[in-house]
Amino acid sequence: MRIAPVLLAGALALAGCGKSETPTDAPAADTGTGEVAAPTAPVEPTAAMGEQIFRRCVACHTIDKGGSNGIGPNLYGVAGRAVASHAGFSYSNAMKAKGGVWDTAALDTYLAAPMKAVPGTRMAFAGVPDAVDRKALILYLESQK
Numbered sequence: 001m002r003i004a005p006v007l008l009a010g011a012l013a014l015a016g017c018g019k020s021e022t023p024t025d026a027p028a029a030d031t032g033t034g035e036v037a038a039p040t041a042p043v044e045p046t047a048a049m050g051e052q053i054f055r056r057c058v059a060c061h062t063i064d065k066g067g068s069n070g071i072g073p074n075l076y077g078v079a080g081r082a083v084a085s086h087a088g089f090s091y092s093n094a095m096k097a098k099g100g101v102w103d104t105a106a107l108d109t110y111l112a113a114p115m116k117a118v119p120g121t122r123m124a125f126a127g128v129p130d131a132v133d134r135k136a137l138i139l140y141l142e143s144q145k
Helices: 003-015 047-054 093-098 104-112 131-143
Strands: none
Touching: 047 131, 104 131
């Protein structure tokens, strides 16, 4: 019978795990000096940030004008280009069947989760789950023309 209070205490301790002490929409916190800390502004994505994020892609892709294909196609000028249309690259049947143009929306959907967006793609990359990072990457790709 002595084990019940220990189990109850353990259950209550675990019930609080993972919960934030302050709600995410809480007002700015007092810093203890009487000043209120300003909430941090959202990060505005830039092409320069996207260039850094593109470093994750260089194992398979090049982005130089007239550059060669790697494991994946050269991505210079990909923004606005028809899907599966870069000369000299052997695209998967799934990518050929996708159709369309690599506009901002198509790039965003694909880069979020490539294998979900185009089942059967040979691009074995989990994607860029962070929306700000993805937007920055797209800005970088759009600047490469």
